[in-house]
Amino acid sequence: MTSPVRALWDAPAASPAPPRRVWRDWVLVGVVPMLAVVEASLRPEVPWRWLWAVVLAVLAVTLLWRRQRPLTMLASAFTIGTAVSLATGGDPQFYTTAYFLILLYAVFRWGSGRAIVLGGALVAIGIVLTFVSGSPTPADVIGGVAVAVTTATLGIALRWRSSARARELERVRLVEREQLARDLHDTVAHHVSAIAIQAQAGATVAATDPDATADVLRTIEGEASRTLREMRAMVGVLRTTDAAELAPTPGLADIRTLERTDAPAVGVRIEGDAGLVPPAVAAAAFRLAQEAVTNARRHARNATQVDVDVRVGTEGVRLRVHDDGAPAGAASPGFGIRGMRERAALLGGSCEAGPDAAGGWTVEALLPRKAWTT
Incomplete structure (x- = not known):
């Protein structure tokens, strides 16, 4: 068996699976026998017309299982119809036999590759037998x-169209899941990391400096409130039909909210006209900066300063986040850096992260201007 035929032979049934039975099937099963009887009464010149009317009426029940067992139904109708034709010495000559085409259609629409090959062979055999009878x-x-x-x-054609649509829906579903995973990681992980850092600091100074402990608790309260707001906004986006109005769209100016005075301190510098940056690009830049700062505060050992530099120029938005600590690997592999690269790649840009030659750890991202028109 040649490769293309083998590939067709091994092909699975149509996906998504067909409906088991719908109201139209019962209508067909009720109408076909009536048409056969009416045609038999109106065409007395057709040989064996009442026998053919009975045969066609009985075979109409194959329409009920044509989606679940398309080859079996076609083979049953073909075998019985051919046997009656050979016994009576001629074709039925009934227009009602056109419903056999529905069985043929079902084989190519819903059947497996094996059913398609065998169904095509049955049709070819039927054509040959017309010369015999x-x-x-x-x-x-x-x-x-x-x-x-x-x-x-x-x-x-309809099988391919339905399959292509199912694949496109699955692709969109995966893209949305990845987008949601990135947003969850970039927003919630950032605030939770800040809460964890502040809690550790609070535990350290609780016994010696009650005022510092109170400041830590206020910071934790603020981070928790922001986390709740962003989570509610994201849930609202998922539950509403008008997601565009509720979707959180932070801009370049919001990067200044990442500034911190506690160790490691975070400083932000923005150069250029931020108003020229489209909202989608600005939101991506904010998420990249947020994730980079979160990673620096969580993983950079002995870091005292994290610098965030954002420059808007002719080439686009260039982001650089640098800390002066010693990088440390996470306890388990994370998705932060991969998510940053994916986010930048979606806008035709790039994102690189690694140890800096001058010390510390640096994240550099470029969101090119060519993506601003998309």
Whole structure:
């Protein structure tokens, strides 16, 4: 078996799976027998017309299982119809037999690759048998082949369209999950890290400096309140149909909220016209700075200062976050740096993080100006 045929043979059934049974199926099963009886009564010139009316009425029940067992239903109708044709010495000549095309369509629309190959073979056998049981004209043969090919092509086309749509929905779902994971990490992790750092500081000075302990508790309260606000905003985005109005969109100016005076201190410097930066780019720059500062405060040993420099220029937004501590690996692999790289890449930019030659740890990101028009 050649590779393309083998690939088709091993292909799974259509995805997503078909509905088991809908109201239209029952309508078809009720209408087809009536059409067969009406046609038999109106066409007395057709041989064995009442026998064919009964056969077509009985075979109509195959329409109920055409999605779940398409090849079985097609093979059953084909076998019984062919046997009756050979026994009576001719084709049914009933227009009602057109509903067999629904069974053929179901094979190519819902069946597995094996069902498609075998179903196509059954159709080819049926065409050959027309020469055995009668003497069809070339026009009849060409017309029959054209109808069968058109039906099969329609089934394949709709199958491919449905599969492509399902893949696109899954891709969008994965992108949204990644976006949500980045936002959760960049917002919640930042505030929780600050709370943890302040709690450690509070535990250290609790016995000797009650005033400092009170300041620490106020800082923890502020961080917790901001965490709740951002979490509520994100949940609101997920629950509302108008997410654009509720989505938190911090800008470049919000990077100044990252400034801290407690060790390690955080200093922020912004140069250039921040008003020229689109909201999406500004929000990305804020998240990158937020994550970089969080990592520095959590992992940089003996750090006393974290500098955040933001420059808006002709090339775009350039962000540099540098700490003067000794970098330390996290207890377990995290997603912060990977999330920063992904966020920058979505805007056509780049983000690099690593030890600085002059000491400490540096994160540098560039969000190019070419992305501002997208």
